[in-house]
Amino acid sequence: MLIKVEHLSKSYNNVTPIKDISCEINKGEVISIIGPSGTGKSTFIRCLNLLEKPTSGKIIFDGMDITAGVDVNKLRKRVGMVFQSFDLFSDKTIIENIMLGPCKLLKVPKKQAYDRAMELLRMVYLEDKATAYPFELSGGQQQRVAIVRVIAMNPEVILFDEPTSALDPTMVDEVLAVIKQLKKQKMTMIIVTHEMAFAKEISDRVFYLDEGVIYEEGTSEQIFDNPTKDKTRHFIRKMKDLNISFAVKSFDFYKINSQIADYACRYNISHNRVIQMYTVVEELVALKLLPALSAQTEVELIFSYSEKYEIIEGTISYKGECINPIELGDELSGQILKNAVKKIEHSYDTESKINTVSIEM
């Protein structure tokens, strides 16, 4: 085991991006960290090389507790990091960028450092750029150099902080290809990324970070194909939500319909789908459910749309006695509803007294 994290938390004056993270990372493993923006992914991996000082918890690297005061500079020679913005030293040539660390920090002889740097540049097909300045390179080329600069230090693990976010789409692949190559060389890597397909392909394990914790963790297949938790699924499937809540007495059919129309327009949802959503609202909510509820009851209606998987999920929840609206109402509206949806289910949680109707369309 290379890295072990125990109950790590990090808080700033008024926000706590990381609440409680525990995990283990083995040598040679490739870990992807995914999750919505602002959930502490970057903060987490910056804690791993102490660019951020953890508020509490332990990080054990190679059997040594690095949160208990170690020589950070020594640690960082073993833990490389690649940044979103490349951050090449702009007054130095490419070869100097790569040689600076080995020469000054590892005290490698200049000739040897040069040879190694050229070898690495050949690996990323940039040897002809050795004497160029960073600004003469494209973003993708700069990021490849930044990766090489880290590799030149012979680190035991490389942290990638959104390595492709600042690149335009045509350059993403060249950088990802380099990272794939590193996997072949059994490099331990922890990658924060938004490239889902890439993460799925390269990762041994995937951490889904949300609410300051590792919300769900598993192999690529588990996380990407069969996420067990709602939030994970929403994120993986890039689901877009429409939340409507109302009290029974103030139900406004036309207002809800116009909200659905806006929602559909925003996410480019097809007309057929919109009709389906209208149908659910009219047949299920207006005709079957509402007459059975008391006037004060609060009802929450959620539609989630995934463009990728071309599905809409609907959830209707309300408090009170166990009432299953599917059974209610007349035969005809039941038939119309059945035609409009793929799957419809009612569940009741006796403890919190919450009815939930799940619909798949």
Add this chain to the structure above:
Amino acid sequence: MKSCGLGSMEKRKRLLIAEIIICIAIFLAILLPNVCGTTTQNDISGDIEGVFTLDGMTAAVINSDVADKTVHNKYPQSKVVEYTDVDEVANALDKENADFFVCSFEEAILLRDKYEELYILPGALIVDGVENFVVIKKERYKYGTTNKTFKDVENAGATIACMSGTDDQIHLEERFHDCQFKYYPALPDILQAVSIGAVDYGSAFDNTREEQLAQFEDIAALPENCYVNKFSFMFPRNDKGNKLCKEFNDFYKKCRESGVYDEMLAKWQSQDESKYVIDVDSYKPDVDNGQISVVTLGKWTPMSFIYNNELSGMYVELTYMFCKEYGYTPQFSIADIDGELAGVATGEYDMVADIASENEERKKNVIFSDTILEEATILVTKADTDAIKEVPKAQAFVQSIKESFVNCFITQKRYQMLFDGLNVTITISLLSILLGTVLGGIICALRMSGNTFCEAFSIIYIKLVQGMPIVVLLLLLFYVVFAGTGIDSRWICVVGFSLDFSAYCSEIFRTNIESVPRGQRIAARALGFSEVGAFTRVVLPQALIGILPVYCGQVVSLIKLTSVAGYIAVVDLTKSSDLIRSATYEALFPLLVTALVYFILASVINLLLRIVGKHYGPRLKPSR
């Protein structure tokens, strides 16, 4: 960098040639009108030099006891011839049967208005409180003449130049209500201002009138006296000053009684320049009662001036004598009158070896010695043009350039003074640049430390220093912070300029350091560099690219700024040229050469910094 290669070389060459041509044109444009314009004949035809030189000549009077008495009193060796009316007198003067005519002012004016060839000599002869004036034949007067009288001044609403440190304005304002007043630090400046036409009239002293007129042939004095000033030395209003003043008064009284004072006066007022030497060694005190700091004007011939690059003059010698008598060792500084007054009021100096007029306002702050000089103030103005005898310009041009050059720099080895001044300027500049850069680095570090207190301190420091004129800062350091500590004012200069330079430096450093993307510092840290390593290896080399050119500019502007060092009695390049200017009454060459020296100095230092930057600094890479 668009063009390169041969084309740009060609262009650069052409640019250089054009630059040189423009420089020469500017030089000539300044030089020609100045040198040609002031070309006047040096050997003067007239034999009468003024009211002091008439003794022995034949005087004319008209039936007047008063005039008779005046002649006997003032010119005991003169023969008196009596005439019956003014026409007769005019005739006699014209034929040179009589040399001068003594009469009242009204008579003199009458006579002059009637006969154009007659002239009223400036300077009243006062006997028993009655003023009489001298009329002569204009041709025989050695200096420039004017027909203006105080009446013209009153009517004209003119501008009058007067000397700061005197009560000129109070007295002159009483007399000339409608006039405007401008202040100048010393007499030569006033005369120069009149000569170039910057003001209409200038106030001057009666006793030294003829010397002044000899220097400026295009200046003439008005006949009347304005008022009589009492002048004396000054001491600070503290125990030491009290004691010194008492001792000085005793000494001065003894000098007057024993005739030593008159001997000295004769020595310094004589035209024989070989006498203008003070044998300092002979004035070494026999007993040691400590040092006293003495300040003097240094540009008033013959009382306090620079001769052969040594401080010289009657008041200086008087001070030496006084010090020997009481066992003091004098330390001389040179300052303008404002500096003398402020310095002695704060106790920076123990004695002012220069006279200032006594008034009630000043007596609150300083102690005056017994009156040393009573002197009438007169007015001078531009001489009537026909009085100036011009010589052909073309012939005189080269010669006059040569003459004034020699006069400014070769005579009395005055170039030595310039070199000394240059030395001081360079020393102050280099030390200030060095200390200021180090201090600037420290301030910049504080500013970027992240510590609230340190940051606030450095922000206030930078704002205060940048918001204060450098002269005010120097004066504050000199008269307040270091007052009475006896620290050499050159060091105070170094402190002042270092403070100033550091404030600008720290901001130059900070802005350029901040312009280096933060990510690169973090990337270096992530590679394993320490904070210091990341700064020196990654941030600094990039920051230097931006720092160097601005820093060079700041250095040049600092060198030029040091020219205000004279404010706190430092004789730097500017001040020494100022001293030469007042000693020779020549403005052109001292100023021109000083400007040139500064220009060369700035260029050389700029070049040096550039070379250093090229060899040891960061590579100047093409910009993004």
